[in-house]
Amino acid sequence: MMATSAVAAERQGRIFACTSKTEKECLDKMLFATGRLYGEGVLAIKKGDPLFLMNLDTDILYGTFTADSAGKKNIEPKAWAGRYPYQVRVATLNGKILSVKGAKKVLAQMCLGWREALPPAAAKALSNYLENPDGKLESFEHEKEDEKPRLESTTLWDYPRQSYGKTPKGSNKYAGVTPAFAIYNMIKRYTEPGDLVLDPMAGSGTTLDVCIEEGRHYKAFDISPIRQEIVQNDARNIPLADESVDMVFIDSPYGDNINYNNQPGNIGKISAETEEFYDELEKVMIECHRVMKPGKIIGWVIGDQWVHKKFTAVGFRVYERLCRHFETVDIICLARRGQTSNTGVWHNRALRFNFYLRGFKYLFIMRKANKNVLQDKKKKIRWTQYTRGINHSTNN
Ligand SMILES: C[S@@+](CC[C@H](N)C(=O)[O-])C[C@H]1O[C@@H](n2cnc3c(N)ncnc32)[C@H](O)[C@@H]1O
Numbered sequence: 081m082m083a084t085s086a087v088a089a090e091r092q093g094r095i096f097a098c099t100s101k102t103e104k105e106c107l108d109k110m111l112f113a114t115g116r117l118y119g120e121g122v123l124a125i126k127k128g129d130p131l132f133l134m135n136l137d138t139d140i141l142y143g144t145f146t147a148d149s150a151g152k153k154n155i156e157p158k159a160w161a162g163r164y165p166y167q168v169r170v171a172t173l174n175g176k177i178l179s180v181k182g183a184k185k186v187l188a189q190m191c192l193g194w195r196e197a198l199p200p201a202a203a204k205a206l207s208n209y210l211e212n213p214d215g216k217l218e219s220f221e222h223e224k225e226d227e228k229p230r231l232e233s234t235t236l237w238d239y240p241r242q243s244y245g246k247t248p249k250g251s252n253k254y255a256g257v258t259p260a261f262a263i264y265n266m267i268k269r270y271t272e273p274g275d276l277v278l279d280p281m282a283g284s285g286t287t288l289d290v291c292i293e294e295g296r297h298y299k300a301f302d303i304s305p306i307r308q309e310i311v312q313n314d315a316r317n318i319p320l321a322d323e324s325v326d327m328v329f330i331d332s333p334y335g336d337n338i339n340y341n342n343q344p345g346n347i348g349k350i351s352a353e354t355e356e357f358y359d360e361l362e363k364v365m366i367e368c369h370r371v372m373k374p375g376k377i378i379g380w381v382i383g384d385q386w387v388h389k390k391f392t393a394v395g396f397r398v399y400e401r402l403c404r405h406f407e408t409v410d411i412i413c414l415a416r417r418g419q420t421s422n423t424g425v426w427h428n429r430a431l432r433f434n435f436y437l438r439g440f441k442y443l444f445i446m447r448k449a450n451k452n453v454l455q456d457k458k459k460k461i462r463w464t465q466y467t468r469g470i471n472h473s474t475n476n
Pocket residue numbers: 250251254255256257258259280281282283284285286287301302303304313314315316330331332333340341345346347348
């Protein structure tokens with residue numbers, strides 16, 4: 081018998097991923113879970129939604145389950161040693177758990193991904209396939225609701241344009257606007273829904289637009305605000321309480337290369353060739369540090385300068401100041417594409433006069449130390465020594 085009528089109509093489905101280590105706990109507890117990165121998808125689950133479980137090691141898909149609770153945080157805080165706090169209670173749909181091998185191939189044939197919500201028709205079709213694996217596989221056109229950026233897994237972030245999705249984030253007419261993709265990645269990695277994000281130099285408001293869409297609270301300031309959501313303020317004196325902010329994102333001036341405004345206090349009027357520029361930015365760093373909760377993250381975007389045949393390593397100098405106050409998490413290379421010098425004329429000049437156009441900016445990801453957390457005991461690293469030319473592929 082087909083289970084077509086058993087999957088509730090118009091219910092989105094979701095596939096949870098597990099490994100051979102975590103599968104047993106999922107099925108014993110009838111609790112599915114994920115970490116922060118995919119947590120928001122879990123919070124959207126309603127009781128009765130169809131669910132599936134996919135073991136990424138064995139490539140087996142189990143189903144069909146239904147959500148026996150809404151998706152919540154920490155239904156069982158101690159499950160999986162607290163590593164997967166976004167959880168949902170599950171029940172079997174027909175009192176049995178079916179399974180199919182070759183899950184990745186099945187999903188590929190149906191044009192489905194396990195990270196995204198399954199449209200109702202796809203959830204139903206997948207449930208039917210588990211009941212009858214000899215049946216025909218349907219494939220599903222992706223309904224593009226609203227494009228979301230890819231979550232980055234390397235330190236090279238390269239975006240073809242400034243914004244994504246249906247609503248603009250910030251304004252690409254604003255000189256020095258930040259790629260919204262980068263802010264999205266920072267928010268997804270380092271905050272949770274409902275957290276407070278601060279941008280003390282908000283410019284056209286890219287950070288606040290990303291925050292609104294992702295369900296984060298924001299505080300946005302600028303020395304010369306151009307939108308009503310942004311409050312006029314000098315970043316060297318932030319009107320927020322100590323230890324009140326969950327993340328800071330800041331794309332500061334890189335020197336006096338852009339004429340943002342003529343407001344007194346605009347740090348973008350100070351040349352990056354002077355010590356004063358770094359002294360003033362360090363005051364901003366100290367204020368950010370004060371308002372951040374311990375253990376939280378600041379992302380700082382900055383670029384180098386090449387003006388009048390002179391190179392200034394602005395990024396290294398800002399990084400050196402950041403290191404006086406924060407621990408380094410990582411350094412991201414943000415490819416620059418949209419700048420005004422990205423034209424044939426300038427590329428020609430760079431070759432003719434033997435200099436380079438700026439091709440990237442830095443995104444320094446730094447953490448405010450959390451003195452309450454004991455440092456992990458130093459683990460011995462076991463490096464794998466590879467030799468070039470030898471194929472190390474596994475059986476996969
Ligand atoms: C690179 S832009 C920020 C771009 C912004 N992230 C966006 O996406 O539109 C730098 C901003 O710093 C602001 N700024 C300069 N000095 C400041 C200060 N002392 N306090 C606050 N904002 C300042 C400028 O007005 C400018 O809007």
